[in-house]
Amino acid sequence: DTGVSQNPRHKITKRGQNVTFRCDPISEHNRLYWYRQTLGQGPEFLTYFQNEAQLEKSRLLSDRFSAERPKGSFSTLEIQRTEQGDSAMYLCASSPDSFNYGYTFGSGTRLTVV
Amino acid sequence: DAKTTQPTSMDCAEGRAANLPCNHSTISGNEYVYWYRQIHSQGPQYIIHGLKNNETNEMASLIITEDRKSSTLILPHATLRDTAVYYCIVRRPGYNAGNMLTFGGGTRLMVKP
Numbered sequence: 001d002t003g004v005s006q007n008p009r010h011k012i013t014k015r016g017q018n019v020t021f022r023c024d025p026i027s028e029h030n031r032l033y034w035y036r037q038t039l040g041q042g043p044e045f046l047t048y049f050q051n052e053a054q055l056e057k058s059r060l061l062s063d064r065f066s067a068e069r070p071k072g073s074f075s076t077l078e079i080q081r082t083e084q085g086d087s088a089m090y091l092c093a094s095s096p097d098s099f100n101y102g103y104t105f106g107s108g109t110r111l112t113v114v
Numbered sequence: 115d116a117k118t119t120q121p122t123s124m125d126c127a128e129g130r131a132a133n134l135p136c137n138h139s140t141i142s143g144n145e146y147v148y149w150y151r152q153i154h155s156q157g158p159q160y161i162i163h164g165l166k167n168n169e170t171n172e173m174a175s176l177i178i179t180e181d182r183k184s185s186t187l188i189l190p191h192a193t194l195r196d197t198a199v200y201y202c203i204v205r206r207p208g209y210n211a212g213n214m215l216t217f218g219g220g221t222r223l224m225v226k227p
Contacts, residue, residue, distance in 0.1 A: 004157075033214060042201060042217030043158065056214065091157050102148060102160025103215065 004106035006092050012112045013082055020078045021109045025094030032075050033103065034067055035091040036060065043091055049075060082113045118202045123222040126196075132189040134221050136202030139183040145206045147178060148215065149187045151198040158201065158217075161187065192225045199223070 005024040013019050025032050030051050035043035046065070048056040051072035061067075064082075069075040079086055089110050093103035119137040126132040138147065148163040162169055162176045164185075169176045175188040189196055201220040 035217075042199075042220055043215075045214040045216065048214055093157070100163075102150070102163060103158075104160065105157030107155075107157050 004092055004094055004104050006090075006106035006109050008109055009107065010110045010112075012114060015084060015113055016081055018078065018080045019082060019111065020076055021090055021092075021111075023075045023077070023092030023106060024073075025075070025092070026104055027073075028096065029094035029104070030072070030097050031095045032069055033093045033095075034075070034077050035093065035105075037089040037091060037108070038087075046077075079111075082111075084113045087111055087113045118204055118218055120200070120202050120218065120221045122219065123224065125224050125226055126189075126192045128194060128225055128227050129191055132192040132196065132223060132225070134187040134189075134200050134202075134223065135184065136186070137184045138202070138204045141182050141204050142206065145204045147176065147182075147185050148203045148205055149174070149176065150201045150203065150215070150217075151196075152201070152220070153195075153198040161200075163205075192223075194225050194227065197223060197225045 007022045011019055032049040034046040036046055037043040045058050046061050047067050049069040052069050064080045067077045089108040091105055091108045093105040095101055095103045146163050146165050149161040150158040152158045161173050162171055164176045164178055178185045199220040199222050201217050203215050
């Protein structure tokens, strides 16, 4: 297990199209997080899973965004009817249950909406 | 969660110690201080965390003041590869709190030859 894997690394899409990103966390990590990062800013929290349960969602996560984590393994983040403002780096992170560990982040998926 | 304040940018000479300050004057008694860094085009990387005692690992040392209102991350011998944005984050424990990290603007550390 080499860490958190995110696919694709880059995605260019036309406004109005739907896109889906995938995150494969570290296998023994129960917790999975999605963040969004725009240029020059720190990452912003989007949503959090404990196993397959989605336990928290930021108000940044509009109705066009949906995330799933079937069977508590990989996770997908879908954006419907993309807008230019959705252009950002989408980061996934995972962590064990213990509070004494930091998150392990993936390298992210860079989305460009044209 | 308590808010943190960090300088926007800092320079450090290669081979010297880099000392990155963080102010968290409103920190609560059960909140931890975490440090992450983000190298260009990569996801953030966990460095170290602590509650009130100083901590050291293979990457860095974390010095937390006695009143816990500020802390300093020390990279003992900075290299060019340490050039990154460094984030100081205060985080409270607890399953129901979500444990999410709240990132601020961070400090952009430039290590120069």
